[in-house]
Amino acid sequence: MLDPHGNYVVQKLVEVCSEEQRTQMLLMLTKKNDLQLICISLDTRGTRSVQKLLKYVSTKEQITLIMRALSPGVVALSKNSNGQHVIEHCLEHFSVQDNEYLLHVVANNCCEIAKDKSGCCVLQKCVEHSNGQNRERLVAAITVKAIVLAVDRYGNYVLQHLLGLRMPQITENLLRQLRGSYMSLSCNKYGSNVVEKCLLDSGEEKSSQIIFELLTNRNVSMLLLHPFGNYVIQTALSVSKGLYHNALLNLVQLNSHVMRGNYYGQKGCKDSFIGAAG
Numbered sequence: 432m433l434d435p436h437g438n439y440v441v442q443k444l445v446e447v448c449s450e451e452q453r454t455q456m457l458l459m460l461t462k463k464n465d466l467q468l469i470c471i472s473l474d475t476r477g478t479r480s481v482q483k484l485l486k487y488v489s490t491k492e493q494i495t496l497i498m499r500a501l502s503p504g505v506v507a508l509s510k511n512s513n514g515q516h517v518i519e520h521c522l523e524h525f526s527v528q529d530n531e532y533l534l535h536v537v538a539n540n541c542c543e544i545a546k547d548k549s550g551c552c553v554l555q556k557c558v559e560h561s562n563g564q565n566r567e568r569l570v571a572a573i574t575v576k577a578i579v580l581a582v583d584r585y586g587n588y589v590l591q592h593l594l595g596l597r598m599p600q601i602t603e604n605l606l607r608q609l610r611g612s613y614m615s616l617s618c619n620k621y622g623s624n625v626v627e628k629c630l631l632d633s634g635e636e637k638s639s640q641i642i643f644e645l646l647t648n649r650n651v652s653m654l655l656l657h658p659f660g661n662y663v664i665q666t667a668l669s670v671s672k673g674l675y676h677n678a679l680l681n682l683v684q685l686n687s688h689v690m691r692g693n694y695y696g697q698k699g700c701k702d703s704f705i706g707a708a709g
Contacts, residue, residue, distance in 0.1 A: 432474075461496050461497075472501070472504070472517040473513055475513055502536065509547070512549050515550070522556050523556070534565045538569045542579060551585040555592045558596075570593065581625040594633070613641055617645065623659035631666065631670060638670050639675050642671055645663070652682065655686050664682075
């Protein structure tokens with residue numbers, strides 16, 4: 432399974448062997464060494480063989496052997512570019528019940544996993560392929576770490592994924608965690624993307640609350656000239672209506688003379704007036 436040529440033989444063997452032989456293969460991989468299947472899954476060639484094996488398992492006994500062997504390495508696998516594909520295969524092809532312990536481990540280590548390039552993809556898959564209490568536990572664990580994840584280069588994508596579900600309770604809980612921090616997040620490279628997503632996907636009532644928090648901050652005008660904050664203001668203008676939209680336009684007009692002389696303010700100023708004219 433680890434050999435440059437031998438792994439192809441194993442992949443073909445998995446396709447043609449009987450159910451009993453496939454079970455024997457799994458027993459060989461899981462009984463001798465508790466970490467053997469994990470180590471193979473982390474390998475560039477080994478992961479292909481393991482994924483092919485997972486594709487052909489069909490009995491409860493086989494799935495139990497696999498999950499029992501992989502469970503101790505869930506975090507390491509999730510954060511590895513080879514191992515993530517094994518975890519994702521389990522999520523996509525096994526039942527939520529079969530993946531229950533895997534999801535439990537991910538929930539307990541969600542912050543560490545979310546802040547990893549491969550891990551953030553796995554975490555999003557976990558949300559997609561879970562339901563009921565398993566999803567509630569996972570989403571709650573992510574939500575508690577919302578501020579930390581919002582400013583992380585990978586973690587912010589996990590929050591954006593949750594917001595993209597447009598599920599009222601999930602959105603409400605996330606916004607509650609972020610409340611009071613929208614100004615600082617808007618000035619962060621990654622956090623500003625989360626604020627924009629909040630504005631775009633939370634609905635008019637919730638987005639208005641975010642805009643109100645920004646407008647009532649004494650430093651709100653600095654967002655107009657900020658490399659990241661100016662995009663938040665532009666997004667706020669695109670989703671706002673009535674009083675809040677007029678208040679944003681007024682903010683731009685009051686600071687237009689400064690914005691015209693600033694690299695980041697120029698586009699915001701131009702787009703704002705175009706929007707007002709439209």
